[in-house]
Amino acid sequence: xxxxxxxxxxxxxxxxxxxxxxxxxxxxxxxxxxxxxxxxxxxxxxxxxxxxxxxxxxxxxxxxxxxxxxxxxxxxxxxxxxxxxxxxxxxxxxxxxxxxxxxxxxxxxxxxxxxxxxxxxxxxxxxxxxxxxxxxxxxxxxxxxxxxxxxxxxxxxxxxxxxxxxxxxxxxxxxxxxxxxxxxxxxxxxxxxxxxxxxxxxxxxxxxxxxxxxxxxxxxxxxxxxxxxxxxxxxxxxxxxxxxxxxxxxxxxxxxxx
Numbered sequence: 001x002x003x004x005x006x007x008x009x010x011x012x013x014x015x016x017x018x019x020x021x022x023x024x025x026x027x028x029x030x031x032x033x034x035x036x037x038x039x040x041x042x043x044x045x046x047x048x049x050x051x052x053x054x055x056x057x058x059x060x061x062x063x064x065x066x067x068x069x070x071x072x073x074x075x076x077x078x079x080x081x082x083x084x085x086x087x088x089x090x091x092x093x094x095x096x097x098x099x100x101x102x103x104x105x106x107x108x109x110x111x112x113x114x115x116x117x118x119x120x121x122x123x124x125x126x127x128x129x130x131x132x133x134x135x136x137x138x139x140x141x142x143x144x145x146x147x148x149x150x151x152x153x154x155x156x157x158x159x160x161x162x163x164x165x166x167x168x169x170x171x172x173x174x175x176x177x178x179x180x181x182x183x184x185x186x187x188x189x190x191x192x193x194x195x196x197x198x199x200x201x202x203x204x205x206x207x208x209x210x211x212x213x214x215x216x217x218x219x220x221x222x223x224x225x226x227x228x229x230x231x232x233x234x235x236x237x238x239x240x241x242x243x244x245x246x247x248x249x250x251x252x253x254x255x256x257x258x
Contacts, residue, residue: 001069001239003057005050014050016057016239024034024234026050029224038098038218039091039225046085046228053080057239066241074240077250084250085232092225099218106171109149121154131161136165142179144170164255 002017012033014026028050032043053076060072120143124132135143147155148170152163237247 001057001061003054003061003239005054012036012047012050014054015233016235017231018112018238018241022238024231024238026228026231026235027246028228032221032228038095038221039088042084043225043228046081046232049081049084050232053239056080059168070241074242074250077236077240077247078253081236082251082253085229087107088225089252092222092229095225096222099222102218106175107148107167108174109145111116112142112149117149120146121150123173125155125157127244129162132158133162135166136162139166139169139173139211141173143221144173197255208210213237 001019005017006015008011009030011027011029015023016025017023028043028047031037033040033047037043037153056076059068060076063069064072124135124147127135128255139147144166147166155163158166233248233251236251237244238244238248241251242251
């Protein structure tokens with residue numbers, strides 16, 4: 001059995017190769033350990049544990065025969081990897097819940113004119129995909145509210161990318177309305193229009209897009225945690241010569257938490 005650890009700008013990578021030809025790679029994205037990451041401290045613990053586990057796996061391979069080596073690797077996985085992995089899982093779950101709540105709040109629908117919203121939905125359903133996409137790009141908050149109020153299932157024939165445009169437009173417009181961004185971004189007189197005044201819609205949209213990007217980043221963090229943990233399970237399964245389910249149990253046993 002061979003084990004190696006490598007660090008790049010993108011990730012810390014632990015590789016384990018079994019003598020029967022199986023190989024596994026665990027990777028923790030650098031985005032997770034960045035200072036701005038909500039799971040930075042937990043991800044850093046996992047990275048440190050990966051380094052220590054790599055050393056133990058290599059030492060065990062040099063010191064023991066197969067069965068004793070596997071037993072030692074299992075004990076080391078429980079002693080070294082379990083607690084940090086559980087911490088990262090917990091942080092990922094917490095961030096996932098927070099991101100889901102933030103997304104639900106951002107995409108919420110405020111009360112409005114019911115008859116007009118019904119008309120908007122009828123118009124949208126009657127459009128082809130191209131027409132729906134064009135509509136989503138220019139829709140007002142009241143119009144996106146009409147669609148979001150009915151929900152995704154109401155528009156089963158609408159392609160997923162178009163519906164994503166509807167959701168994004170709604171979140172952008174609602175964020176502007178809730179935060180008063182329109183009042184904060186007013187047109188300024190310049191050489192092209194020395195008497196310019198009123199709201200600068202483009203500037204308000206740009207600021208709102210930053211908030212939407214932050215929301216998407218939170219979901220990306222949860223996905224990165226999921227990927228990292230799954231890859232660690234793969235490595236531990238190979239290193240310990242256990243089925244993947246048993247490797248997961250080894251890493252997540254309650255008694256291992258600290």
